[in-house]
Amino acid sequence: MWKIRKNHQKIIQNETLLFDRFIDYSNNYGLVYPNNYKIGMSNLGLHFIYKLINSRGDANCERFFYEDSSTEVLSLESNRYLNEFEVILFSLTYELDYLNVIKLLKNANIEIFGNKRTQLFPILIGGGAALTINPSPLLKLFDFIFLGNADKKLNKIIDIINKKDYETKIELWNNLKGIPGLIPGEFISKTNYYKICNEKPEDPIYNSILTPNTELKNMFLIEIGRSCPHNCKFCSVSNIYGKYKIFDSEKIIAILNQYKNKIKKVGLLSSAVLEHKNIKDVLEFCIENNLTVNTSSLRLDLLNSEILNLLKEAGNKTLTIALESGDEKLRLKCGKSFSNDEIINKIQLAVNSGFHIFKFYIIIGLPGEGEEEIFNSIKFFKRLRSELGRVSLKLKLSINPFIPKPHTKWENKMFSDRKIIKKRFRMLYKELKKVGYSLKLGKLEESELQYLIANGNSEIIYPIINSINKPYSDIIQEVKSI
Numbered sequence: 001m002w003k004i005r006k007n008h009q010k011i012i013q014n015e016t017l018l019f020d021r022f023i024d025y026s027n028n029y030g031l032v033y034p035n036n037y038k039i040g041m042s043n044l045g046l047h048f049i050y051k052l053i054n055s056r057g058d059a060n061c062e063r064f065f066y067e068d069s070s071t072e073v074l075s076l077e078s079n080r081y082l083n084e085f086e087v088i089l090f091s092l093t094y095e096l097d098y099l100n101v102i103k104l105l106k107n108a109n110i111e112i113f114g115n116k117r118t119q120l121f122p123i124l125i126g127g128g129a130a131l132t133i134n135p136s137p138l139l140k141l142f143d144f145i146f147l148g149n150a151d152k153k154l155n156k157i158i159d160i161i162n163k164k165d166y167e168t169k170i171e172l173w174n175n176l177k178g179i180p181g182l183i184p185g186e187f188i189s190k191t192n193y194y195k196i197c198n199e200k201p202e203d204p205i206y207n208s209i210l211t212p213n214t215e216l217k218n219m220f221l222i223e224i225g226r227s228c229p230h231n232c233k234f235c236s237v238s239n240i241y242g243k244y245k246i247f248d249s250e251k252i253i254a255i256l257n258q259y260k261n262k263i264k265k266v267g268l269l270s271s272a273v274l275e276h277k278n279i280k281d282v283l284e285f286c287i288e289n290n291l292t293v294n295t296s297s298l299r300l301d302l303l304n305s306e307i308l309n310l311l312k313e314a315g316n317k318t319l320t321i322a323l324e325s326g327d328e329k330l331r332l333k334c335g336k337s338f339s340n341d342e343i344i345n346k347i348q349l350a351v352n353s354g355f356h357i358f359k360f361y362i363i364i365g366l367p368g369e370g371e372e373e374i375f376n377s378i379k380f381f382k383r384l385r386s387e388l389g390r391v392s393l394k395l396k397l398s399i400n401p402f403i404p405k406p407h408t409k410w411e412n413k414m415f416s417d418r419k420i421i422k423k424r425f426r427m428l429y430k431e432l433k434k435v436g437y438s439l440k441l442g443k444l445e446e447s448e449l450q451y452l453i454a455n456g457n458s459e460i461i462y463p464i465i466n467s468i469n470k471p472y473s474d475i476i477q478e479v480k481s482i
């Protein structure tokens with residue numbers, strides 16, 4: 001425990017708070033990101049909730065992360081135990097973090113099942129992209145789940161909770177009922193009808209704290225758009241977040257201007273960075289103010305010399321592009337409407353603008369993919385390599401298995417056999433390694449478990465709890481056996 005406290009103290013000392021806290025200990029919220037600090041602090045949803053609650057003046061919000069299963073569950077800010085907080089909010093962007101939720105609750109001596117937590121506190125509320133895609137696996141666990149964009153709804157929920165105008169969770173639910181996106185856990189009532197809140201905020205969300213202890217070390221992240229104007233068949237973004245929203249570039253620049261003296265690196269986040277019609281203005285502001293810019297992966301069809309030069313000037317070193325497949329027909333089928341020739345031309349433009357490192361995202365196991373499509377992929381990547389010509393270029397392929405998920409056009413497809421995925425990866429690896437690509441395959445057991453959870457019903461929680469400390473392969477077997 002002494003070690004945890006010491007570590008928390010060190011983390012806090014290295015943080016820079018970017019807003020004024022007005023806290024009141026009469027309403028205490030635990031904010032849990034069920035993964036480590038490095039990952040959790042790269043999540044803008046967490047920053048948004050933390051700032052919102054700690055700026056209200058009538059509540060206190062403290063963070064919890066999951067470092068390992070043996071650790072006591074203490075808040076980062078004051079080392080208080082999780083079970084001392086009246087309300088616990090969970091931010092879930094990744095299905096495998098559900099396992100950590102269970103471990104955290106066990107470690108914190110909080111009953112896992114909502115129907116056995118008969119006392120009023122703690123109230124457990126979940127939210128985030130993974131739950132929005134499918135809340136069912138945690139319906140027996142959480143008291144309430146929020147689906148979709150909570151930006152405009154969270155204050156209302158907190159107002160009602162802080163009013164303490166209820167004596168039971170059922171009474172609290174009666175007060176909360178009707179807030180779009182909020183659904184009850186199974187303990188309160190069972191429903192199969194979920195409506196996602198896709199109401200967009202007016203303003204972008206951004207870091208409320210800077211820290212050197214993340215992958216993105218002191219990078220100031222700001223959202224420049226929400227949802228996506230495209231609708232690729234494997235992707236849920238535009239179906240769960242509704243119509244694509246671009247945040248006003250003047251607002252983005254005003255925020256960057258406010259913090260420019262405290263920051264050196266900016267991360268522009270959006271599922272569709274280049275679709276922002278004023279992206280050039282934002283990049284130019286960053287360049288003028290010596291702010292290095294990083295972006296989420298980019299749509300290749302919208303790249304042009306002007307944008308590439310600005311990205312390069314703003315300090316971008318790696319160009320990350322989601323190609324999905326080297327097979328042209330399969331790529332088009334996915335919804336990525338750019339040809340092999342177009343890819344080669346655009347990458348050539350990027351090389352001319354000074355880019356040397358390229359990272360391409362590829363999916364294996366897509367519907368309609370056979371060995372022929374893998375051979376076509378190999379042919380394409382070899383052609384790309386030879387047409388670019390320069391030996392000094394770094395070409396990386398980040399390869400992941402196709403995970404069918406709800407709210408996508410391919411939601412009824414199956415996860416491929418792991419042996420098939422491995423075989424196809426080996427085919428790519430053998431041929432492309434020798435022409436200078438570096439290839440990395442995502443962990444297949446993690447992906448399969450992610451698939452099972454993302455598509456699971458509320459009964460799935462039982463086999464997961466039964467096998468919680470076992471390897472993923474065992475959990476997969478348990479889950480498949482129900």
Ligand code: SF4
Nearest residue numbers: 228230231232235271
């Ligand atoms: S894969 Fe990318 S471009 Fe396609 S819908 Fe999803 S976010 Fe948009």
